[in-house]
Amino acid sequence: xxxxxxxxxxxxxxRGQQATLRCSPISGHTSVYxxxxxxxxxxxxxxxxxxxxxxxxxxxxPRFSGRQFPNYSSELNVNALELEDSALYLCASTLWTQYxxxxxxxxxx
Amino acid sequence: xxxxxQHNHHVILSEAASLELGCxxxxxxxxxxxxxxxxxxxxxQLLLKYFSxxxxxxxxxxxxxxxxxxxxxxxxxxxxxxxxxxxxxxxAVKAAGNKLTFGGGTRVLVxx
Numbered sequence: 001x002x003x004x005x006x007x008x009x010x011x012x013x014x015r016g017q018q019a020t021l022r023c024s025p026i027s028g029h030t031s032v033y034x035x036x037x038x039x040x041x042x043x044x045x046x047x048x049x050x051x052x053x054x055x056x057x058x059x060x061x062p063r064f065s066g067r068q069f070p071n072y073s074s075e076l077n078v079n080a081l082e083l084e085d086s087a088l089y090l091c092a093s094t095l096w097t098q099y100x101x102x103x104x105x106x107x108x109x
Numbered sequence: 110x111x112x113x114x115q116h117n118h119h120v121i122l123s124e125a126a127s128l129e130l131g132c133x134x135x136x137x138x139x140x141x142x143x144x145x146x147x148x149x150x151x152x153x154q155l156l157l158k159y160f161s162x163x164x165x166x167x168x169x170x171x172x173x174x175x176x177x178x179x180x181x182x183x184x185x186x187x188x189x190x191x192x193x194x195x196x197x198x199x200x201a202v203k204a205a206g207n208k209l210t211f212g213g214g215t216r217v218l219v220x221x
Contacts, residue, residue, distance in 0.1 A: 033208065043199065043211040056208055090153065096160075097143070098209055100153035 002027065004093050004101035012107045013081050021076040021104045025093030031055075032074040033098060034066060038087035046089075049074050081108045111136040111204050115212035123220050124192055130185040130215050132200030141203040142183040144174055147214075148196045156198070159183065170194070192221045 005024045013019050025032050034046040045058040049068035063079040072093075078085055086108045092098035116131040134140065144156040157168025164176040174185045183200060200212040 031207075035209075042213045045208040045210065048208055058208070097155060097158055099155065100145070102152040
């Protein structure tokens with residue numbers, strides 16, 4: 001069974017640009033979670049999508065947004081990138097237990 | 110708001126030594142508890158989980174954890190570590206809102 005996949009693996013952007021990160025959940029999982037793993041800040045919850053709807057949101061500004069598609073895959077969009085957005089962004093899919101993808105490492109220059 | 114504390118940020122030990130990593134959470138209601146591991150260069154993997162029932166939970170690779178409700182703790186243990194257990198370990202709690210709240214992680218280095 002394929003696990004959670006994320007693309008791209010690495011992304012380099014400059015300040016002010018927009019980044020789009022993608023996640024495909026495990027087959028049969030309808031919920032997708034996004035987390036940010038920034039140096040020194042640990043793993044922080046960003047967004048939760050279930051059945052195409054945003055269900056919960058972490059303590060992040062509105063320029064972090066996303067969506068979930070009918071096939072349950074998800075996109076995370078980060079607008080107006082700032083240097084401190086540099087981090088590993090993890091996607092997890094779940095029925096009861098969250099299983100994580102390999103992440104997208106975003107570097108903002 | 111719920112929070113999770115992992116008391117040790119770094120642990121260094123020799124092969125065959127016993128390992129115990131502490132995890133405490135603050136939330137008064139029903140919780141689901143998890144330990145995840147992140148090996149160097151790899152993604153987060155589930156080690157074990159507790160939803161209900163026997164508070165002593167056995168996971169993969171010889172790890173176990175004990176849920177002590179009165180102490181709000183979910184400590185991870187392994188009787189005899191191997192060099193391959195070198196990794197970062199994260200405790201996580203799922204309570205209200207379905208999101209996972211993670212501890213800050215503990216980096217474990219096992220010397221061969």
